[in-house]
Amino acid sequence: MQRGQESPDAVKVRTLPVQVAAHLTRRIVSGEIEDGRAPSELEISREFGVSRVVARETLKILASLDIVDVAQGRRVVVRPRAEWDYLSPLLIEWLPAEIVGELLQELHQMRVLLEPELAAMAAAGMTDETLHRLRDEIDRMSALEGDPNAYLEVDHEFHMEICRAADNRILDRIMYSARWLGTASRRITNEAPAGLCRATAEHTEIYDALVARDPAGARAAMRRHLSNNYSTLVAEKGKQTKRAARRR
Amino acid sequence: MQRGQESPDAVKVRTLPVQVAAHLTRRIVSGEIEDGRAPSELEISREFGVSRVVARETLKILASLDIVDVAQGRRVVVRPRAEWDYLSPLLIEWLPAEIVGELLQELHQMRVLLEPELAAMAAAGMTDETLHRLRDEIDRMSALEGDPNAYLEVDHEFHMEICRAADNRILDRIMYSARWLGTASRRITNEAPAGLCRATAEHTEIYDALVARDPAGARAAMRRHLSNNYSTLVAEKGKQTKRAARRR
């Protein structure tokens, strides 16, 4: 990925404020912290044994995710969950698998609304350079069908390439936010998603429509791809749930 | 607005780090700071006469907007503009009117893709409570046609109410990000947008479709509304540009 600041599998050594923010968020989600009343800088500092600077940056992080409201003089308050920034990979990482599953569905709904149109827009103004990169990504994907993690990286790259070709910074940013999809779906299914082979075929269909500068075709191909993609995820999730039930 | 942490017209006394971040961003946009090389904590601290804590938080803000990359030991680097977080009201506020104008168009494109569907989804599961609130907002808008600023506040509230009724946290968050639209369009047209009266009529059409639980009708009404809305904005912008040209 050209864009990602996050390295593929690197042991993410997160800074202290991020770790503390994760702890606090999980505590808020679990209901351990009553709504509307979050710990102050000093309390965080004492409880986690960190300096006030770190406690401060922790609150800044939570505030930037719209999890809490911070203002001078007032005490920190937890904001309603509906207003949290669910587009942030950071927050997603901290949420329990159950909620992430729901969000994954909502994300899919969003993609269905946007991506087919993005593909159509991209088809209209497609350049040879972009086509070349897309071709390259498809080749890489078909070589990576044995390595789901790497595959999904390139998959996202492919979709972002199309998005960028649609030439709309706002939509580009929105789709970029969907970059947690890969990680999250892996967290759900907890193993290799099936159907990578079919995915490659579908990507090729999209590519062909883009080569032909055919907006309607690109839109349709993308719609099919997303639909299949999601069915696979749901099926995987179902299988895993059943397995979990059997173990009990 | 239930959601807004930003007070309507309050003289926003921004914190020092935000002010400095605004300065730096403007400097980066203007090209004064060469790409890939941003000032360090100490340099910011010295140049703006602020403490290192403030300089540090400044960089944290810029990093959270994906304007720069920060990591221990490495110097701060400016990221490609295409990757900045254009969904953030903070960033929008710092950008020159010219770029904001472009973004406004891209935002409209996004709304056209999402809001009609949101309206349809909302129509399917519409509750009486939501209808009541929507009715109330329409009444307030028609009373506020003389006060564009206040009108636009309620306008956004109305659209968010529908979005919330569609029951999708991801889409809700995306539309919430569009809250800078009002302010930004005012920055562009620099005066009362015309056609508030027609907007009220269109809102009522949407409302009627929602009352009837008619997804297709809601979708169509929303589409009309957005289209008219944007034409008005473009017309206003054109008028203003012409005026500016005459002054020269």
Place this chain on the structure above:
DNA sequence: AGGTCCAACTTGTCCTATAAGCTGATGACA
């Protein structure tokens, strides 16, 4: 020429102190 290692620079964290803003309780006054 190539590789090793270190010095300089950068961000991460800690400590302490003061300024500025909010809240609730106390108490004066009507």
Place this chain on the structure above:
DNA sequence: TGTCATCAGCTTATAGGACAAGTTGGACCT
């Protein structure tokens, strides 16, 4: 008794200095 001004005690905002830890590029050695 009710109302309002005031203030003490809490909170965050900013400052300055110190050390730890990570990165980079150049000096130095082989």
